[in-house]
Amino acid sequence: MSLLFEVQDLTVILGKTAVLESVSFKVEKGDVIAVIGPNGAGKTTLLRALLGTVPYEGRIIWHQNPRIGYVPQRFDFDRTYPLTVEELFLLKSGSRSLWAPTPAQSGEIKKALSHTEVEQLQKHKLGELSSGQLQRVFIAYGLFGAPELLLFDEPTAGIDIGAEMTVYGLLRDIAQELNLTMLVVSHELSVVYTYAKKVVCLNKTMACFGVPQKVLTPEQLQSLYGAGADFYGHEH
Amino acid sequence: MTGVSVGIGVSLLGTFVILRRMALVGDALSHVALPGMALAVTYKLNPFLGAVVFLFLAVIAITLIERHSVLPVDALVGVFFTAGLGVGALLSPSAESLLEALFGDIAKLHMVDAEIAVGAGLLVTIVTMLLFRDFAYLTLSPELAHSEGVPVQRTELIFMLLLAVIVAVGIKLVGTLLVGALIIIPASIAKNVTGSLRGMAFVSAVVGVVAVVGGSGIAGVFHLPPGPVVTTVAAGLFLVSLFVRRS
Secondary structure, eight states, X not given: OOEEEEEEEXXXXXXXXXXXXXXXXXXXXXXXXXXXXXXXXXXXXXXXXXXXXXXXEEEEEESSOOOEEEEOSSOOOOTTOOOBHHHHHHHHTTOSOOSOOOHHHHXXXXXXXXXXXXXXXXXXXXXXXXXXXXXHHHHHHHHXXXXXXXXXEOTTTTOOHHHHHHHHHXXXXXXXXXXXXXXXXXXXXXXXXXXXXXXXXXXXXXXXXXXXXXXXXXXXXXXXXXXXXXXXXXXX | OHHHHHHHHHHHHHHHHHXXXXXXXXXXXXXXXXXXXXXXXXTTOOHHHHHHHHHHXXXXXXXXXXXXXSOOHHHHHHHHHHHHHHHHHHHOSOHHHHHHHHHOOGGGOOHHHHHHHHHHHHHHHHHHHHTHHHHHHHXXXXXXXXXXXXXXHHHHHHHHHHHHHHHHHXXXXXXXXXXXXXXXXXXXXXHHHOXXXXXXXXXXXXXXXXXXXXXXXXXXXXXXXXXHHHXXXXXXXXXXXXXXXXX
C-alpha cells in the first residue's frame, strides 16, 4: 500500500469559530475510510478542505496527485431547473458547449451511469428523479472522469434503510472494482463496521483514527455521541 | 440588426436570470439607472453612458455588500432600486425626459446608440455562451461549481455585470419599465415548452428575437410605440406557451 495523502494539524476557522482543530491522519491508496461524528463535528468541512474550497491552516500533503470525485451532502437544488442527467455530466466533463454531445461523450456518460444501473435516466431531467435515483446518478457523477479518490458526503441521506445498505454495498463493490480510495461521511455506525477499513472520528478535534473494531470502543462512542450511543455500535 | 442582437443577448442571459429566481432583479435593477440618466440629461451627455456608469457601480456595490452581509441579492437590489428611483425622480430635469427614459423609443435611436446596442448585445451573447458551463453549474449549486473549479465569486460578478449591460441597453430600446419583460418572458416561455437546459436557452433566444423584431415591425406598421408592442407580443407568446406546455 502506498501513501496517498497526509493531513497534518488541519484547522479550519469559519468566521470566528474553529470548525476543525488540529486534525491529523494518513490515507493509503485503496483505503475505504468512514468519517463519523455528531452534527457540527466538521465532517463536511474536512471534505471541503481536501477539495480546497475552504481556507485552512496546517498541511494537506498529497503524495500522489489524484483526480478527485465529489458528491455533496443532501443535494438541494431547484427541482424545476431543466438540467438533464446528460447535461450534468457534460458540465463535469468541462465541455464548453452543451449544445451537442459527441457520440463518444454520450457513450462515456452511459458507461458511468451503468455503474449504478441508471443508464436509462440519461435523458431525464434531474428534477424528475426520485431521491434514490438522484443518489445513484450522483454516485455515477462522482465516478465520472475516472477519479482515483472519491469523497462522498453522507451518500445515503434521505434514503430508506433498505436502499441505504445497497448504496454502501454498491460503493464498496465499485471501490474494489476500480481500485479507488474513498472517504465516506456517514452517520450510520453499523454501516461503518460492515464496510469501512478505517474510521476517522471527529468532534471538531480528532477523536480517533484506525480500524473501526479497534478504535470504536463504547467509551469512545459515548464521548462522541453522548449516552446511549453504544446502542448503534453493535457488531455485525 | 439592433433588435436581433439585443433580443438574443437579453433572452439568453434571461435563461439564467429565471433559473436563479432573480426574475424581478433585472426589472428592479433597471431603476438604478434613472439617477445616472437624469444626471446625463442635465449635463447634456448621452443618457446611455449615465445609465451604464450607475448600473455598474450599483452591481459592484451589491456584489461586494452581499459577500460581507447576511442579505440576499434581491434585498440589496431592492435597496438600490428604490433609492435609484427616488433620487432619479428628484434629479430628472423635466417630466418629458423622465417619461422617455422610462419608456424609451427604438424609433428615436441615434446611429451611435444603435451601434452601442448591437455591440453590447453581441458582447453579452458571446460572454454568456463562453461562460455557459460556469453559469449552469453556479445555478445548480455554488458548492458543486466550486468543487469543479468554477471561480464562483468572479462568475457571480460577471453575471451581474452582464445583467447591468443588458438592462442599460434595454433602457434605450424598450424603456426601463419594459426591459424586465424582455429578460423574463422569453426565458419563461422557453422553460414552459422545453425539457433540457440547452433547449431552454435556444428557445429563449429565438423567442427574444421574434418578440423584438415582430413587436417593432407591428409598431412600425400601426404607428404605435414599439416598447409596449414588444412586451404585448412577448406576453401573447407566453399565453400560447401555457397551452403547448410539455406534460
